[in-house]
Amino acid sequence: MTLSVDIRRTNGDFTLATAFEAPPGVTAVLGRSGAGKSTLVAAVAGLTRPDAGRITLGGERLFDAASRTNLAPRKRRVGVVFQESRLFPHLSVRSNLLFGRRRRRDAAEPSFDQVVETLGVGHLLDRRPRSLSGGERQRIAIGRALLSGPRALLFDEPLAALDSERKAEVLPFLEAVARETALPVLYVTHALEEARRLADRLVVLEGGAVVAAGPVEQAVAKAGLASAGDRFAEGVTVEARIAELDEAYELTGVALGAHRIWVPGLIGAPGDAVRLRLLARDVALALDPPQRISTRNALTGLVRSVRRTGGPYVMVAVDVGGAVLKSEITARSADELRLAPGRVVHALVKSVATVRA
Amino acid sequence: MGVTASLPFAVLAALALARGRFPGKTLLDGLIHLPLVLPPVVTGYLLLIAFGRRGPAGQFLEACCGITFSFRWTGAALAAAVMGFPLMVRAIRLSIEAVDRRLEDAAETLGSSRIGAFFAVTLPLSLPGVLAGVVLGFAKALGEFGATITFVSNIPGETRTLPAEIYTLTQTPGGDAAAGRLVLVAIALSLGALIVSEILARRLSSRISG
Numbered sequence: 001m002t003l004s005v006d007i008r009r010t011n012g013d014f015t016l017a018t019a020f021e022a023p024p025g026v027t028a029v030l031g032r033s034g035a036g037k038s039t040l041v042a043a044v045a046g047l048t049r050p051d052a053g054r055i056t057l058g059g060e061r062l063f064d065a066a067s068r069t070n071l072a073p074r075k076r077r078v079g080v081v082f083q084e085s086r087l088f089p090h091l092s093v094r095s096n097l098l099f100g101r102r103r104r105r106d107a108a109e110p111s112f113d114q115v116v117e118t119l120g121v122g123h124l125l126d127r128r129p130r131s132l133s134g135g136e137r138q139r140i141a142i143g144r145a146l147l148s149g150p151r152a153l154l155f156d157e158p159l160a161a162l163d164s165e166r167k168a169e170v171l172p173f174l175e176a177v178a179r180e181t182a183l184p185v186l187y188v189t190h191a192l193e194e195a196r197r198l199a200d201r202l203v204v205l206e207g208g209a210v211v212a213a214g215p216v217e218q219a220v221a222k223a224g225l226a227s228a229g230d231r232f233a234e235g236v237t238v239e240a241r242i243a244e245l246d247e248a249y250e251l252t253g254v255a256l257g258a259h260r261i262w263v264p265g266l267i268g269a270p271g272d273a274v275r276l277r278l279l280a281r282d283v284a285l286a287l288d289p290p291q292r293i294s295t296r297n298a299l300t301g302l303v304r305s306v307r308r309t310g311g312p313y314v315m316v317a318v319d320v321g322g323a324v325l326k327s328e329i330t331a332r333s334a335d336e337l338r339l340a341p342g343r344v345v346h347a348l349v350k351s352v353a354t355v356r357a
Numbered sequence: 358m359g360v361t362a363s364l365p366f367a368v369l370a371a372l373a374l375a376r377g378r379f380p381g382k383t384l385l386d387g388l389i390h391l392p393l394v395l396p397p398v399v400t401g402y403l404l405l406i407a408f409g410r411r412g413p414a415g416q417f418l419e420a421c422c423g424i425t426f427s428f429r430w431t432g433a434a435l436a437a438a439v440m441g442f443p444l445m446v447r448a449i450r451l452s453i454e455a456v457d458r459r460l461e462d463a464a465e466t467l468g469s470s471r472i473g474a475f476f477a478v479t480l481p482l483s484l485p486g487v488l489a490g491v492v493l494g495f496a497k498a499l500g501e502f503g504a505t506i507t508f509v510s511n512i513p514g515e516t517r518t519l520p521a522e523i524y525t526l527t528q529t530p531g532g533d534a535a536a537g538r539l540v541l542v543a544i545a546l547s548l549g550a551l552i553v554s555e556i557l558a559r560r561l562s563s564r565i566s567g
Contacts, residue, residue, distance in 0.1 A: 047462050073465040086463040090481045099477075103468030148467045 003027075003152045003184040007043055007053035007063070016040060016208040019053075022152075022184040028195035028216070029188045030223075031205030037188045040205070041156040044186065045080045046073035057152055057184075074103070079150030083157040085141040087129035093140055094125040100148020115143045118180065119173050135166035139173055146177065153177075153185040159194060174198055192220070224275075224353075234315065235279035238323040242272045257322020259299045263352050277353040280315060280328035284348040287337055297349035299325070306339050314339075318347050325349075368449055368487065372475070392504075393443040401507025404436060408508075432509035433516040437501045441494030448493055452486020453479060485558045492554040499546060519543055 006019035016036035020027070031037045042048035044055060046062065054064040061069045062076050079100070087096050097112065116122050119139045129137060138158055145153060158174070159167045171194070178185060178198050189195055195202055195216060202219035204212040212223035243255040245266055254261045254274060261276065268274060290298050301320035308314050314334045316327045325347050339345070392400045408415040408426045419425050426432035456479045464474035480487075502520040509516040511525065523539045526532035 045462075045466050047465070072470070073462070074468045074470060076466075077468075078466065080463070080466040082459070082463060084459075086457075086460055088460060088464070088478055090478075099464070100467035103473075144467065 001058035001151060001184055003044070003058075003186065004056045005040070005044060005053075007040075007050035007055060009039055009043060009048070009050040009052075011039070014208060016043075016050075018203075018205065018208065018210050020203045020210055020213050022186050022201070024182055024184050025200040026178045026185040026187050026198050027201045027203060028199035029186060029203045029205055030190065030192060030195050031188075032190055034207075035205040036208040037190070037205060038156070039208075041080070041154060041186075041188055044152075044154055045078055046071060046076045077104075077149060077151045078154050079145030079148050079152070080154045080156065081138070081141050081145050081158045083160050085129075085134075085137040087132075087137055087140055087144070089129055091129075092125070093121065093127050093129065093132070096129065096140055097121075097125075097143050097147055099144060104149040106149065110146060112147065115146050118176055119143045133166065134162050135169040138162065138166075138170050142173065142177060146181075150183065152183050153181065155185065155187045155189075157189055160190065171197065196220075224277075234326060234328065235277055235282075236324065236326050237275055237277045239273065239275055240323075242268050242270050242274055244270055256299070257320060259297075259320060259322070261299070261349065261352060262296045278325055278349055279351075279353075280326040282350040282352075283318075283325055283327035284350065285316060285318070285327050285329060285333075285337065285339070286346045286348060287344075289346055290348060293348070295348045295350055297352070299347045299349065301325070301345060301347055303339055303341050303343045303345055305341055306334055316345075318345055320347060368480070372450075372453060389446050390443045392440050397440065397501075397503025398507045400439060401436060401504035404432075404439065404504065404508040408432070408435060426509070428509050428512060428516065430515050433501075433505050433518060436505040436508045437498035437518075438494075440501050440504050441497035444493040444497055445490035448490035449483065449487050452483035452489070455486070456482045485561045488554055488557055488561065492550055495550055496547060499543070499550075519546075 001024060003022040004020075005022070008015065008017045010016075014034075014036070016039045018036065018040060020029075029037060029040065039048065043050050043063070049070055050063060050065065052065045054066070055062045056064075057076070057078070061067070062071050062078075063069060087093075088099065091099065097115070101112070110118075116125070119142060121136070121139055121143060124132065124136060124140070129140070132140065142158070155174075159170060162170065175198060178187075187195065187198055199216055201214060202212070202216040203210055204219055204223040206223075212219040214222070238256060240254045240256045240261070242252055243260060244253040245251070246253065246262070247266065250264065250266055252263045252265060252267045254263055254276060256276075263274075263276070284295075286298075289300070299318075299320040301318040304317040304319050304324060306314055306316050308331065312330050312332070313328050314331045316329060316334065316339055318325045318327060327347060337345075405427075406412050408418070410416070410419070410425070410427045415426055426435050460478050460482075461469075461471075461474040464478050465471065469477055499518070500520055501518050502524070505511075505516060505518050506521055511517050511521045517525070519539065519542070523536050523543070526536035526539065
C-alpha cells in the first residue's frame, strides 16, 4: 500500500504544490512553519479540500479533482495523530482508545491489548485525559489512531507541543510503532532530528514546494540541511572552490583562503564552486597548533570578537583569511584561553556540511 | 412540557446559529430572538393568529395530527416554549461555540460521520450549557403570563399558569392568603430548579473534564 500525494492548494498568496509518494514505512515531511505542512496534513486527512490534483492510497482515490472525488475523512481510513492530541475530554482513556475501533468494527488488527502494551498505557485506562501528562496524552492519541483500523498513519508534529523531557519519553514509542507497522506512515515535523530518528525517507518542504525527496540522508544533503542537525543553529556558510580530490580516502579538498578544508565524500570536480556550512558548535579553538588529533581541519586565524550568548556559552568570531568562522565554546574556556580580539587561535572544524552550490 | 418538546429544536437552532453559514442566518437569528424583545402580549396575539382554531398552522396541525392549541394546556405549553426558546438557544449556542471544533475533526478521522461526531463529542461537551438553557427555559415557562393569557386565556386547570393564578387570586376578595402560598410555591420551585441545575452542572462538568 502506497500513499501518493500530488496536490495544489492556494490560500491567499500561499500556494502548496506538492507531489511525493509514501510507501510502507515512515516518510517524514520536514518543513518550517509556513512551509505548508498543516495544509498537507489536512488535505490527506480529508479535512480540507485541495484545489487540484489527487491523493491515492493503495490505488484508491481519496481525492481526485478530475473526477470530483473527495472522500469524507471517515472513509479514508487515515489514522491521524495531531499535535495537540485532541483526546475527547469527556471520555475515559479506554473509551478514547476505542473510539475509532467502535466505529469500524471490521478492524481487528492490532488488538487493543497489543496497542496498550506497545504504548505502555495499561495503568492509565480508567483515567481522564485531563489528568494525563502531555507525553501520556500523545501516547493515547497514537493508540487511538492505531486502533481505528487505519490504512495509513498521519503524524502531525506529534512532539512539537512537548518539552524535551516529554519528547524523549514519547520518541521510543513512536519508534516502536514505526518499526512494527506495515502501513505507510507520514510523519510531519519541523525537527530534522525526529525525521532522522524515525524515518526511512524524507520529503523536504519549503514555501509549499518539495525541494528534496528520497532516502533521509540523500534528501538532507540535497536540500542543504546542515548535517549536524538543526539548520537554524548558529554558524556560517562560506563559498569556496574545490581544489583537489583524495580519491583513495574519498575526501574532497576545498580551498578556503590559504587553507584547505577536507570534506567527506567526492562531492564534485576540482574548480567546482561549493558552499560549506560550518556550525558554531562544531568549531573548537586551540591556542597551540594541534598535533596528533583526529580532526583534519585546523585553520589558523585571528579572534575578531567574543560575544556572550547567554547561559554558559560565548560566540567567538575567528578570521581565518577568506572567511570568518564562528565558534561556540563555554565562557569558562574562553576565559581560560584568554580569548580576546587579536589573539591567534587555531580553529578545529569537527564537521562540515556541504550545501549544493 | 413545552420546554421538553422544544429542546431538540433549540439544539438544532443553536447548532445552526453556531456553526452554520447560510443565507438568512441573520434573519433566523432575529426571528428566534424576537419573543425576547417583543411584548409578550404581541407574541401571544401572533400565536393566536397562527395557531388558533382558524389560524393556518392551527388548522393544519388539527387536521393532520389532531393537536389543538387554542384554549388548551397544549397552547399554554406552546406559548411557554416560544417564550423560552430564545433563552435556551442562546445558552446552548454559547456552549456549542465553546467546544473545540478540532475535536470533531479528530472524531471524523476516527470513523465518525459529521452528525455522529456532533453527537459523540460536541453535544456531550456542551451539556452544561444545554442544561442551563433548560433551566432558563423552565423559569421562563413558569413565569409566563402575557403571551399565554393572550393566546389561550386563563382557564383554571387548563391554561392557568402560576403567575396567572396568583394574579387571579389577588383580584379575588380574600384570595391574599392563597396568593401568598402560591408565591411561596413559586419561590420554592425556582430555587429548587436553580439548585438542581447547579448540582447537575457541577457533576457534568467534573465528568467532562475529569
